[in-house]
Amino acid sequence: MFPARATRKRARTASNAAALDASHIWQGHNTQGAEEVKPATEGARKRDLEFWHSDGNIILVARDVEYRVYKGLLADHSSVFRDMFSLPQPITNAPSSSALEESTCPVVHLYDSPEDLRHVLRAYMPRGESNPFFMTAPSYSYSMISAAVRLGHKYQMSKLYDHAIGYLKKHYTNDYDAWATHPDYVPAGFGMQEHAIGVVNLARLTGETSLLPTALLACCILNEDIVDGFVRADGTREQLVLADVKLCLAAKDRLVRESMKVAFRVFQPFVADTCKSKAFCTESFKRELATLEGRLEDMADPDPCEAPLGEKFGEGILCMACRFMVHQRDNRERRAVWKKLPEIFGVEGHASSRETLPRLATSHTPSSTSPTPPKA
Incomplete structure (x- = not known):
């Protein structure tokens, strides 16, 4: 009749123009509060144990890790990689830990973490029979x-x-x-x-x-x-x-106040129209209302979907009609708070598409480091 609300645990602890314009893509998208991802010096690089294919035709470098993979597979799934691989490849005389491979295999430096890149390579070049990203019943990290x-x-x-x-x-x-x-x-x-x-x-x-x-x-x-x-x-x-x-x-302060309002509305001493023990149920409501001070933890929960207050009325405290009414009150009031969440968190009018995000001015400043083009 009503959704079961489980109390959650609180842990504390495509064109040439596009190719030319794609250079900014190689700049790192900084994680909030994280250090910028920068490539390592060439002498300090090492091969990735999972993604080094001797017949690969492109070497990707993320920080100090090299991946020799197949550029056709990446180009098939990424217009950015496709455009990038179509760019002229300047010759470099810089030494490398994989100098022999570089003589026949172009190198692309990426401003990504090795761990992130490895996850993506697993999606398009999985080892074994199953792809970890496209499972029937996934449980992803x-x-x-x-x-x-x-x-x-x-x-x-x-x-x-x-x-x-x-x-x-x-x-x-x-x-x-x-x-x-x-x-x-x-x-x-x-x-x-x-x-x-x-x-x-x-x-x-x-x-x-x-x-x-x-x-x-x-x-x-x-x-x-x-x-x-x-x-x-x-x-x-x-x-x-x-x-x-x-x-x-x-928002938490606002939500706690909303939760307290919900509690007082749920425990209003008004019985159901079909109540057959009005005096008894009215007194029960008054007693519960008087004990709200001792239920501050129940009331001060910012999540509108936590365990309903109506469950506090056990068998014999209210008649069935009044208990049903309390559940209805509780459900109605909590849904009303739920509908306010976009406004409370400042995302009113939000859509599921990517076009309408009001980005924070200081949030995602791109790296000023220029991308390193592929080299032969």
């Missing part, structure tokens, strides 16, 4: 989804990007009933509540504003951990920008 979104967005790998964003949208939904049934604030496989911070940053980066209300709501549950963020697989720290931290603090 945050690192996999983050890499697919960031690099899928950056290199215009639409299938990979859409698949990863679709996975996030199934969890960070605008559907009240779907959100209420989620057992946790992050998708299965993510492992840390703080990964919601990364989801907010991905939404800001790509303009997927439909993710923001619930992802920011999940950040509100982090308490002081919202400031520290978490360490990514590449060693950089993922944090919210200051503007989003302030937004969450203000």
Whole structure:
């Protein structure tokens, strides 16, 4: 009759012109609060153990790691790679740890982390029989989804990007009933509540504003951990920008006040029209209303989908008609708060497309480092 709300655990802890214009793509999209990804000096580079194919025809370099792969596979799935590979390849005399290979195999320097690039290569050049990104019943790690979104967005790998964003949208939904049934604030496989911070940053980066209300709501549950963020697989720290931290603090205060209003409305001492024990139920309502002070923790929850207050009325406290009415009140009031989430988090009029994101001025400043073209 009503959606089951599980109390969530709180962890504390395509043209030539396009090819010429694509150079900015090779600049790093900085993670919030993370250090810029820069290439290593050539003498310090090493081969990747997973992606070094002796018959590969392109060497990709991310920081100090080299990947020898197949450029045709990448070009088939990415218009950016396709345009980049079509650019003239200047000759260089710089030494390399793979000098012999470079004599016949062009080298492309990327401003991405080796870990992110490795995840994407696994999607298009999987080892074994299954592709880790396109499973029937997936349970992806945050690192996999983050890499697919960031690099899928950056290199215009639409299938990979859409698949990863679709996975996030199934969890960070605008559907009240779907959100209420989620057992946790992050998708299965993510492992840390703080990964919601990364989801907010991905939404800001790509303009997927439909993710923001619930992802920011999940950040509100982090308490002081919202400031520290978490360490990514590449060693950089993922944090919210200051503007989003302030937004969450203000929103949490607003949501707590909304939750208190919900409690007082739910416990109004008005019985159901079909109540057959009006005096008894009226007194029960008054007693519950008088004890609200001792239920501050129940009332002060910023998540409108947490366990309904109507469940506080057990057998014998109210008649069946009044208990049903309380559940209706609770459900109605919580849905009303849910509808306010876009406004509370400042994303009113948000759409699921990428075109309407009000980007933060200080959020995603591209690297000033120029891309390194392929070399033969």
